[in-house]
Amino acid sequence: MHRNKKDSALLQRQEALHQRLHTAAAQPMKEVLRAAGTTLRGLSEQEVAASRSAHGSNKVTHEKKKSLPKRLAEAFINPFTAILFCLAVVSTITDMIFPYFSLLGSSPEDFDCLTVVIIVTMVGISGTLRFVQESRSGNAAEKLLAMITTTCTVDRREGARMEIPLEQVVVGDIVHLSAGDMIPADLRILDAKDLFVSQASLTGESEPVEKLPAVSPPMDAVTDYPNIAFMGSNVISGSATAVVVAVGDDTLFGSMASAVAGEAVETSFTKGVNAVSWVLIRFMLVMVPVV
Numbered sequence: 130m131h132r133n134k135k136d137s138a139l140l141q142r143q144e145a146l147h148q149r150l151h152t153a154a155a156q157p158m159k160e161v162l163r164a165a166g167t168t169l170r171g172l173s174e175q176e177v178a179a180s181r182s183a184h185g186s187n188k189v190t191h192e193k194k195k196s197l198p199k200r201l202a203e204a205f206i207n208p209f210t211a212i213l214f215c216l217a218v219v220s221t222i223t224d225m226i227f228p229y230f231s232l233l234g235s236s237p238e239d240f241d242c243l244t245v246v247i248i249v250t251m252v253g254i255s256g257t258l259r260f261v262q263e264s265r266s267g268n269a270a271e272k273l274l275a276m277i278t279t280t281c282t283v284d285r286r287e288g289a290r291m292e293i294p295l296e297q298v299v300v301g302d303i304v305h306l307s308a309g310d311m312i313p314a315d316l317r318i319l320d321a322k323d324l325f326v327s328q329a330s331l332t333g334e335s336e337p338v339e340k341l342p343a344v345s346p347p348m349d350a351v352t353d354y355p356n357i358a359f360m361g362s363n364v365i366s367g368s369a370t371a372v373v374v375a376v377g378d379d380t381l382f383g384s385m386a387s388a389v390a391g392e393a394v395e396t397s398f399t400k401g402v403n404a405v406s407w408v409l410i411r412f413m414l415v416m417v418p419v420v
Contacts, residue, residue, distance in 0.1 A: 143384045146315075146375060147351050153317045153374045154345045154354040161317050165372050167301035169319075171284030180299040187298040187314055187376040189383045200263060205256035208406030213255075217248040281305075281313040300376055306358070306369040315380045316358040316371035318342045324367035326358055331381065337365040351381060 153161055162168060172180065195203075226232070228239040280292050284303040295313045298304070304316060312326070318340050325337040332352050341355045348354050358371060361382035377383055 142379070146379055146381060146384055149375060149379075150315065150351045150354065150357055150381070151347065154351075154357050155347065157344055158319055158342070161319075161372060161374070165301040165374060167303065167372060169284075169303060171286050171303045172299070172301050173286040176301065177285070177299050180301050184300040184375075184379065185377050187296050188378075189380075189386050190378055195267075200260060201256075204260035204263065205252070208403050208410060210252050210255060212406055212409050213248050213252045217245055217252070220244040220248065279311045279313070281310065298373055298376060300373050302373045304371050304373060306364050306371060308364055308366050308368070310364045312358045312360055312362045312364070314360050314373045314377075315375035315382075317374050318356045318358060318369055318371045321369040322367055324369045325365045326362050327365050328352060328359065328362045330361045331359055331385070340369065342369075 153164070156164070166172075166176065166180065224239070224241045224244055227235040228237055228241070231237065280294055281298060282290060282292050282305040283298065284290055284305070290305065295311075298313045300314075302314075303319075304313060306312070306316075306324070318324070319342055321340055321342050324340045326340050327335075327337045329335055339355065340358055343356060345354050345356050351357065352359065357374075358369075359382060360375075360380040375381075
């Protein structure tokens with residue numbers, strides 16, 4: 130239930146982000162600046178504070194890393210391993226304890242631990258694979274977040290052009306980009322000269338894409354817009370002036386980091402295994418008293 134609410138909230142945030150980017154890409158410069166509450170001169174300190182209060186800070190938040198005991202428990206405690214554990218207990222009693230103590234007609238010659246060893250091995254392999262998979266997912270999220278450690282150049286009305294930490298960037302800031310810069314937030318390009326950006330961290334495409342200031346027609350994927358630059362991508366060549374339209378968790382990068390850091394979505398295979406496991410558990414609960 131909790132995960133469903135969390136997934137629903139994440140989906141709503143992603144839809145709102147996509148709508149914001151679609152709108153920014155389709156609007157002319159004046160409309161984009163008006164929507165962001167800014168001008169080409171940049172924001173004043175009061176406007177910066179108001180923007181930060183309205184849209185939040187430029188930080189990508191993520192869940193606190195789960196402790197090792199909790200991750201191990203989640204990896205090994207599930208319906209499938211519960212069935213295997215019950216079978217291991219039954220096999221231990223019938224194949225090892227009864228023969229060892231010569232109970233119920235058993236003799237020491239009937240002692241056999243192979244079944245128990247096989248079951249315990251299956252439990253170990255199943256839990257280990259799940260633990261490794263979830264650990265890799267968590268590490269991927271940490272590496273994704275660690276990529277954003279830089280400063281950027283912005284125009285502020287009182288101080289003219291200045292370099293500020295990425296965390297201080299707000300919606301409405303006028304950002305100046307040059308070769309080698311990391312994109313500090315989701316930006317709408319206002320002016321560009323031979324600007325090529327690598328979006329490999331977002332799309333996996335190795336070839337840099339050209340970014341242009343012109344109004345763009347609707348695109349199926351937000352990453353296809355030629356006038357939108359995304360947090361987490363970097364400038365390969367050229368220069369540009371852009372306005373910030375989304376920061377922090379509201380960026381495409383932020384939504385991806387949240388999805389990676391969140392709980393893994395059950396696949397159809399996992400759901401099927403759990404469903405069969407619960408059927409077997411109910412069957413055992415009914416049959417054992419009868420027998």
